[in-house]
Amino acid sequence: MRGIGGAVTAGLAAWSAQAKTILHISDVHLNLTLDEMNYGFDSSPRLLESALSYARSVLHDPDLLLYTGDAVAHIDHNESVLAKTVQTGFSMVQEYFHVKNVTAILGNADFHDYEFYVTDPEKGGTNPTIGMVDAPWKQALSPSHFEAFDTRGYLWYQIEPKLVVISLNTVPYSVKHKPDTKYLDDPFNQFEWLRRTLVEVQTNGSYAYIVGHIPPIIDSYGGESQWELKYMLTYQAIVEAFPDIIKAQNRQRYSPRKRKCVGFPMKYNLWVLIMQICRAYGLPSLSSESLRALTHRMKADDELLHEYYRHSKADSTRLPPCTTSACLDKVLCTQTWFSTVLQYRECLDEQSAERIGIPHWLHPFPRISWMWSLVLWAAVIVVVAVVVGVVHRALKRSSYQTIPGPKEFEP
Template sequence: MLYLICSVCLFSQSTGGIGIRATESRGAVISPVTAAEPKPELSSDRAILSPRDEYSSGGNAKADRGTVGHILHFSDVHLNISTSRNDSESAAIPTVYGKDAPITLLVSALAYAKKVLPKPDMFLFTGDSVVRGNMTEEYLAEVVEKNVKTMAKYYATSDSNKMKDVTTVVGNADTNPGYRMNLTDPTTEENPQIALIAGTWQDSLSKADLDLFKRRGYLAYALDDTLTVLTLNTLPYSPSHEPNTSDVLDPFGQFAWLNASLAALQSAGQSCFIVGHIPPVISSFGGSPMWNETYIRTYKKIVGQYSGIIKAQLFGHVHSIEFRLPLSCSLGAQFQRAGVLGDDAIEDKADLVPLFMTGAISPIFSSNPAFMVWDYDVTTHDLLDFTVHGGNISSTSGTVDWQPLFKASQEYGVSTLKASEIVNFVKRAETDAKLLEEYYFNSKAQSRLQSDCQDATCQAEWLCSLYWFSTVRDYDACVAFTTASKSNTTTSTTSTIQ
């Protein structure tokens, strides 16, 4: 069924909830366009921006953007240390494609990042600290601690600066075995899988927040007086979650907490960033759901009510630099005429904000090691731009040539990361195979091992992956429709996005 999401039409929306009882959340910490220029090559010097610098693109200040803040975003390190936990043995593990990240790769990324952005407004890590494979619980807990505390040597909240580090995001690899997390009652007990690794943050979280984290795996951080970061525990929503609890409507009471927190922030006139590990999307690789579809729809209903205050949705897990855009009304009409419109399409017509996913430090899927720097307006908190930093792994030395790879504003011709600008990019990508191929190449941080995406099926899959579908059926219908359209014409001259 295709769920229409109209990004160009406004609908009356209730802010009173969606039927989930907004129970009191224990300890929810809530504090009160320019024309695209030709894209020049990015140099390291031009990529270095200190916090509160005027935003620049191509070396020209954008005065209308005001003062800019920066988020340094790492994800999916999958740190591989020696099973003996010997530092010398761990340091000898090589950096190679097809394997998870050794400590030397993580340190090189952090050292480079510290030169590029020494004082971001926020350091964000969106989970998956641990190498894949069989391991003891002792080893897993030590790897999580090693990863997080290594990052803290370079970026940690302290009394001497205003930076906030947000690293309490649990990934599917951060439990043993992976994806395993018992559903426990956060009002009465700690969760054993979360409690196992929670000691990592005992010196950086307050006692109250540490207790909350052990019980439920999600928290709220006040980034400043008007901006709060909400972290999500996404493991229970995955189809791979063990034990299978997909029949539970609201694992850990997180949806009720999210709804209540957003309502409180909206009433207080504050903004919000939502961050997590597994994104609520259909995967661009294989078209499988990252969350159970009922959970995707529930999440989208909640955030759709508060799109005016939700300024960013940032996730990891996919080891790929991508976004998801709500469908436009006109594109939905194209599907309707093709006869693939779902019966309850109207239900999902919400003014949703774009969702973004970042790359990984781990090169296990042959992507280049990469991290992102997000630029945002410190007054409105709107996302303005992002820069991807990374590099190919040398086949001889095993080192990474860290450098700024691309900036969204220059690569994609967007002036901000608002939905209206992303719509314009998608409209161009739909009729420009080269631009879509560029997006595909960039998704793996420009890895030299990345395959091409030039045939009609691959192009259709990646075009459809740009949209935030709720179900595999909708995504598959989009791919079939788009593949047929591309196969019937060698060059499309009319965009389906009006």
């Protein structure tokens, strides 16, 4: 995503008897050398100020600032420019919002893209990658939180008596992460920490909201995995063990805006509320049951699916139409949390087959496309027909009665 279209989200969350508010800012991609507000490019300081000004008019005093990374533009930088850009962007946010509870999450573009050196958190000390851009959070976080963030890049926050926000360092799990550390089963010992933290949350009768930058999914753009498979499977196993206490997982830029969204339609200094998901889709809540029901409705309604597609991309004026079956199937299949690209492609094959009326029983071959499945079934049918014909003829011959020839007799 370029710029901040759809990256500023003001949300409502019923965490306690009184609803709390979240200001979600992500993927600012600030370029300090830009002055214009050009659509489709990285953000200039003017564009960020415009977005923040409007966000403050909608949500003046949020309870939580969810700042989820990628503060730097899509160009090569030296370390001093990286640090200055991250500092400038975060300072601008603080000028508009004085939020007590602030998350500290780094994205892949907050330093040299996807480059994150993995260190041993047990040894303590500042991680060299985090240390390049950690200055903004020294004042925003408590000393204990800052120490944890500076060492490993992940921590937890007690936002409410019964709610904990868990922020993860997801860059080491990326398929694009460098240097290559796939040989590590648990970079930064984060999985072990996450499991312990969730057990503690469960023991205390509380709930968890897990946030990060790079989501553990097959993305909706290129149909590619965002995490290395072994990390994806480990994470899924952890969160699936705590279904009753995990209230939400932030899927970042690959998900629909699940609350009130802010984005620009035609002009770059004109901001409007795009949609509110409960109202737009007639949902009683944002529970898992409601969202699953929405997915089933989209499966049977291409217009609803296309509307979802537009909203998920912040109704961009440059958004290409998604009206073909292939495009709509991609949108639908990204609603399921698959572990592998193969599973995602199988979903696409299933949807394609259903659209053209191929019966479900013609899909016994999960690892091949529906076309080859159809060819194989046709071959099987031909073989069966031949066998049945041969057997039928054999049985028919066996039932013949021998007619005796004329007998000679003497008169």
